[in-house]
Amino acid sequence: VSRLVKVRVLTVVLGAVGCLDTGPQHAEVSLRVTGASSSDPFPTTTDWSVELERADLAFGPLYLCAGYRAGALCDTARLEWVDSVVVDGLDPGHRDAGTLRGTSGSVRSWMYDLGIVSLLTQQRPRALPAAEALGGNSVVLTGSARKNAQTIGFSLELPIAQAAQIGVPVVLKSTGDAFEHEVLGGETLAVHFDPRPWVRDVDFDALVEDASCTPAGPRIVCAGATELTCADTGAAESERNCMELDMACVRGTGCSATVRFDADSQGYRAVVGALVAGAPPIFEWTTSE
């Protein structure tokens, strides 16, 4: 009788254990963000030397997904941080952003917004506090670009919100990006942003010209660093050396201290492209001892 009872118990226990999945456990991960020290000038793809003075990015929310592809296929994130933070892209120091909360298990992809979220329940994207702190923008950049003795100051304020797929964050891990981690809870995830690639493809060449006045041509042209004001006849009415004024001669504008990239400019599109489809930030996991 005793053996029979044992076997019955054993059968029930094995049956239960055989089908039992203890499932993922609640997990929390500390989130940190950092910028990169960009005090040194760096080259663009058109050989301008750029120095950034400000590179602020609104980051968040961030979702980590179990599958290899984020986006709409990640209906339920493994871990999420639904807040936002302004990342000083020129500060390499860590900044605590908050806590990712979710469940333990593998994460293989990520997706995040740039301070402006698109929600299935709302018609229009909503700016989170980080974007609000940047005037409703996802990124604010200022700096200068130098080539052939001309220096162009520039600024850009840029909101980036989901336009094509409501409810999906704007930046998604590419399947080619390496990212895999077994979340146990208690780790720290640091996200390192480097703002230099954001402006690397800005075509500063398109802002300058070496032109002369022509009949029925533009009223203002640049002959290198010299601004020419043109008469209808094609003669130069006046000229001034922008460099002597600590300015650059900008195509279509003349002497300018700062170029502001507007929404239909190549510079604007280049920065958007770099932020959403360029080299991703570096994700670094550390485990507490």
Next chain:
Amino acid sequence: MKQRSNGKRDGLLLGCALGLAAVACGDAEGSGTLSVLLESEDTITGGLDPGDEVENIRDGWEVRYDKYIVAVGDVEVHSSTNETTRAHDESVFVVDLKTVPSSGLRLWQLSNLDVGRWEFGYATPGAAHGAERHESVTRGDFDEMVDADATYMIAGSATKSDGKSCPPASLAEPGSATADGSNAAGDTCYANPTIAFTFLVTAETLFGPCELDEVPGFAIADGNTTTVAATIHGDHLFFNGFPDGSEDGVLRLAQWLADSDLDLDGQVTQEELETIAPSALSEIDARYQLGGSPIKPLDDMWTYVAAQLKTQGHMNGEGECRIDGMAHEH
């Protein structure tokens, strides 16, 4: 002796218990067959029309394909309940999707699959790795695909009666072409009503696991044959982003292709596309969402073309497949 005898009996009973435990977890018996079709979206066979409907091209261009050749195969399935139970048909065919009948082309078969639910995946590899020429593809095109290890050979044209090309000013080589206004970004435009293209593209991709309406893979019933279609779409080149999941919110636009004809000869080439950064095209504006690109960084429009082609694999029409997300066994 008594103890040994009792131990043996205990062992037998333990075996029975383990067996009962296994049965309790629900293993069904029997096997069936999977038959896999290759299916072309009608945008490949019939082209894309201009208009305001969801699947129309919204900026007035009409697109027709002359060839839409793809290297496709390497079908791999695994049990939904046991990833180590796998089956694989390594056959890769180079097929012109223009010729695939609406009922599909039966190309792969996997027999003796256990009854139950299975995950489904396949690949669009390069043609240089043992691909077999389908009768729909000429020997010349096949050899060209193999030599280039290409995944796709796509030839076609975009037409619009009042179509213009407005190439980026910094890249344009208009020669003697006559200017015809400018676009919103100030780039000079030129009449160009027909834009032809032949793209030989390497865009090796693993598709899978696939699901349709959130139901993954397929089911095998004892003694039956289940049919699944590997569906290749033909309109992603003209998407305004890289959607995953529903494509309902996507716009189809073709002006970017016209603006990529830098020398205004009526043809867009790989060389031209490699010259153009997406940011150089004023058409790639706020309407576009490039964040889901399977290739990063998107340095030029040739990379953009390859990235879009890497998203075209589906299952059973509109079923979604993960991209490069499932390890393949070879």
